[in-house]
Amino acid sequence: MATVSRALRLAATGDADAGAMLEITDLSKRYGSVVALDGASFTVAPGRLVGFLGPNGAGKTTTMRCVFGLARPDRGTIAWQGRPIERAQRLRFGYMPEQRGLYPRMKVGDQLSYFAQQHGLPAKAAKAATARWLDGLGLGDRAGAKLEALSHGNQQRVQLGAALVHDPVLLVLDEPFSGLDPLGIATMSDILRERAAAGVAVVFSSHQLDLVEDLCEDVVIINRGRIVVADAIDDLRAASTRRHLEVEVAGNANAWLAGRPDLAVVEQRGDFARLLVPADLDLAAVLATASAAGEVRRFAFQPPTLSELFMEVVRT
């Protein structure tokens, strides 16, 4: 299990960056007898897109709510740029809660402008930012419509707009992809990538691990209130002691595997086999065995996917 935190390494080395990040340290919270957070610590640096993963009830939402003062931790600190978060800093953050919600009968434009002003923008700037973001979200012509008159997908866009309209330096999104159609997922991904590229620290939770693997550089995995992984996805995969090996030997129906009983077969169909092997496996020997059996049409040696790593980590 990879527990070395890339972000922590960053904190130790890059001082300029270290000050500008979200630092969550030793966060603990109980609800009655239920332990929601148990000493969780991780960081999110500017310009990074961090996937925040964990099974249901692991403490993701509680962590996010603590960042916005919606829940008060029993222990631990949350700091931004090295200082404990107060309301003034919080106003520069953007939040998209898991339970979506806006004012149903308020006009879309008025609504975004209102939230922009609540984040500290003067009225004029709020109006301009609203127009800019509505255009950006493809809702430029719906500013005068009441929220409830919009389709579900468009309401989701407005919700994202409410989190973005004040150009936050930290973006926290709880399950931003849930309930989106493929088009919506693409839009959301583009916006998150674009924000991170613009230097915003972005952290979002999701159960769609393939999506996270595509989108994020870093992941934080939380389980039962504890952070079990906080690392760059590539490092995490590389550090894994196991690999997947996919082999296809034409016309052999996987008979060659009989010569290597030490290899664990995950899946086989027809001539195709998917194996779970140690990272230091002697590939040349395996290839030789396979080649002797017939024409090798596929021979792929890959680190495990994020979803496999996730399963490994949360099941232990």
Add this chain to the structure above:
Amino acid sequence: MSRRRAIWLVARRELLERGRSRAFLFSLILSVAIIFAGVFLPTLIGNAAEAQHLGIVGSPPAGLVENVRSSAKIAGLTVTIEPVSDVATGDAELLGGSLSAVLVVPPDGSLPSYVVKGRSNPLLQQVVAASFTQPPQITLRQLEPPDPNRDVSFVFANVGVILLFISIFTFGTWVLTGVVEEKQSRVVEVVLSTIEPRDLLIGKVLGIGVLGLVQLVVMVSVGLGAGVATNRFSLPSTTGSAIAMLFVWFILGYAFYSTALGVLGALASRMEEASNASSPISFLAMGGYFFALFVALNDPSGTAARIASFIPPVAPMVVPLRAALGAIEPWEMAGSALVMCAAIWALFVVGGRVYSGAVLQTGARMRLRDAWRAAGRNG
């Protein structure tokens, strides 16, 4: 950004969004309709007798015409008086219907006669007769100077309590539903990521309170304007202070009740639970209202009314009523306003904490005690 600006933004949103809503327009129209009905219905129904036209032949004794006019006014009868040249003309006009009655005063001083076409209007006849006869010379001794405005004050007190109750409860309920709507639509989590729960409640109470004031201003001006324009009543000298009391106690009563309702609203998670959650406060308000109308109105300076003036949930209805009847000491007014302010402050401290604890909880309806404890953890 300052807390004050955050509160102002919340209040402004409530004011604009609700001020433009059909609900507010409907409430305004309804309240104006109620006031109009109150002012004009008695005119239309109560004084069914139509205007009377009295002709006079000959020269009546000095003061008679004035007497007729003044007693007709007291009796609520509209009378026009015109001289008629002779009996024949009078008879013709009676038959033609342009006169209701003709009073013939013979120049020789013999007994006057009262001529009608067929049926006599008894009220007009009485008025004329009473104006005519010389009243017996009885000296009048008054133990207390008469209060010409006693009846008007009574009406003012009565109407004032009704206006206050309607206004306080209408707009208090808006705060209640506003809180539940925010909770039910989950927007509260987005809002509270930038603003303290207590400030959200304060802003909401303020914004909706301004709408309540607007409606009260409309109701009072329409009522007074229509009443004066149609001569239903003339304004007693205490009108100004009575209206001032009405507004002061609307503000105090509204602040108290809307805060309490907002806090209880936070305990509910759906609109269907809201009326259930708010029922204790509704009962209190109803109790105060009926106490004011049935106890305090009858005996405004009695012990019960005096004590009630210092009980915050009841005082907003009782104190302005006693003031309109002139049955309250200045120190009592000041004292009860102070007690009221203290109660509002305490409610905000306690209620604000309960609100903070409850407004972010979803799921089943919360109990007060749980919300209080939750605030200790979250707030």
